[in-house]
Amino acid sequence: MTAAGRRVLIGRIVGLYGVQGWLKIESWAEPRMRIFDYQPWLLSAAPGVETQVSGAKGREQGKGMVAQLPGVDDREQAAAWIGSDIYVSRDQLPPPAEGEYYWVDLEGLEVITTEDVLLGRVSHLFATGANDVVVVRDGTRERLIPFVQGSYVRSVDLSAGRMVVDWDPEF
Known part of the structure; x- marks a missing residue:
């Protein structure tokens, strides 16, 4: 498979934050806030259940990170995304340094x-x-x-x- 056709697991939605639809996320990007530079996200809630999302925004919150997905405005909507993996297309990522590999x-x-x-x-x-x-x-x-x-x-x-x-x- 070519790099353009591959997906990279870059984070996960791990919980709720507040009542306005914000979500706690884990980011494996370096630095971790860079996850918001790589969009659209492909969210995988379950095998075979994937949704493309563009325009996610976020910030650091304490020791963690929080994000808000477009159209997700309350806690109940946000709860449906807990446990989703966050993927991006491999071709969105910068080339690795010499001797490094994704x-x-x-x-x-x-x-x-x-x-x-x-x-x-x-x-x-x-x-x-x-x-x-x-x-x-x-x-x-x-x-x-x-x-x-x-x-x-x-x-x-x-x-x-x-x-x-x-x-x-x-x-």
Whole structure:
């Protein structure tokens, strides 16, 4: 899938704020207020239930963030959006810096070892306190490989669809 066709999970609606339809949100943008620069949002309340929203506004509120969606003017309307994931189109995001990658760009890459042993494809990634972890699946097996460039991840070639890792195929 091309970058233009991919979606990136950038936040989540987590609660209500006040009585005028404002919502508490989590933002995974850096800096977190940048989430409002990437619009329209595609809100996913449940699998297969998606709504495109343009014109969301927001602000920081205490240690968190709040947002108001267009046309959502009271607490009852807002309550329907709690738990919705906030996605944006991948092509709305700025290009990553040299040597950095959006997770969505790594998903689906073929993963081979430095000895040309095919390990599978990148299923997804997740964060730990120390580093990100690449989940590689080959249909029968799942491997968790630390995404540490230079040590375990030797190269990433997005145009070729390949990641080379220094990893024991038996591990």
